Amino acid sequence: MASLEIIRNPGAALLASVDAACFDQPWSEEDYASLLSNPAVGGWVFSAEDGPAGLVFWQCTGEEAELYRLGIDPGKRRRGHGSALLALWLDYMRSCGTGRIWLELRAGNEPARGLYVGHGFRQVARRGGYYPDGPGGGREDALILELALGQEG
Numbered sequence: 453m454a455s456l457e458i459i460r461n462p463g464a465a466l467l468a469s470v471d472a473a474c475f476d477q478p479w480s481e482e483d484y485a486s487l488l489s490n491p492a493v494g495g496w497v498f499s500a501e502d503g504p505a506g507l508v509f510w511q512c513t514g515e516e517a518e519l520y521r522l523g524i525d526p527g528k529r530r531r532g533h534g535s536a537l538l539a540l541w542l543d544y545m546r547s548c549g550t551g552r553i554w555l556e557l558r559a560g561n562e563p564a565r566g567l568y569v570g571h572g573f574r575q576v577a578r579r580g581g582y583y584p585d586g587p588g589g590g591r592e593d594a595l596i597l598e599l600a601l602g603q604e605g
């Protein structure tokens with residue numbers, strides 16, 4: 453796998469442009485600018501091979517963090533980039549003294565679930581019908597996953 457170059461303060465415009473490539477329901481530059489006005493919120497873009505290829509975006513309040521978004525450009529998936537980016541970010545969270553990470557994902561998002569479970573996350577809750585725009589026009593459950601840093605295994 454190519455080495456990852458992390459852009460640690462990418463700004464709202466770059467985050468939004470990478471987000472648009474990675475997610476079906478992208479967040480706008482205005483969304484990112486508004487969220488980044490909170491000093492507890494942070495984001496990285498990473499470059500691999502020929503340019504920006506993914507992002508991670510979160511809120512950290514010290515002891516706990518919520519992972520809002522982690523995405524890889526569809527043309528660069530299944531090369532280990534998502535796993536490498538998550539590992540780097542978890543190391544960063546450890547270095548900040550964060551003890552617990554939370555995240556929410558769609559129950560049908562098998563790639564993301566596999567990624568997170570592979571890094572030690574476990575499911576702690578399920579919110580039935582949380583998303584109104586599930587497959588086939590129905591609702592979709594949300595899964596809440598948690599990772600206690602230092603207790604992975």
Ligand SMILES: CC(C)(COP(=O)(O)OP(=O)(O)OC[C@H]1O[C@@H](n2cnc3c(N)ncnc32)[C@H](O)[C@@H]1OP(=O)(O)O)[C@@H](O)C(=O)NCCC(=O)NCCS
Pocket residue numbers: 474475520521522523524525528529530531532533534535536557561562563564565566567568570
């Ligand atoms: C989830 C996502 C970030 C994975 O990125 P990636 O670079 O393709 O992941 P990796 O190549 O590092 O794979 C890591 C693990 O993820 C899981 N995984 C990734 N793609 C998968 C797929 N298509 N099907 C099943 N599992 C998959 C596997 O467990 C994999 O481990 P393995 O290679 O040992 O089987 C990527 O699919 C993505 O951007 N999805 C859209 C955005 C999203 O849903 N983000 C998560 C919610 S915020």
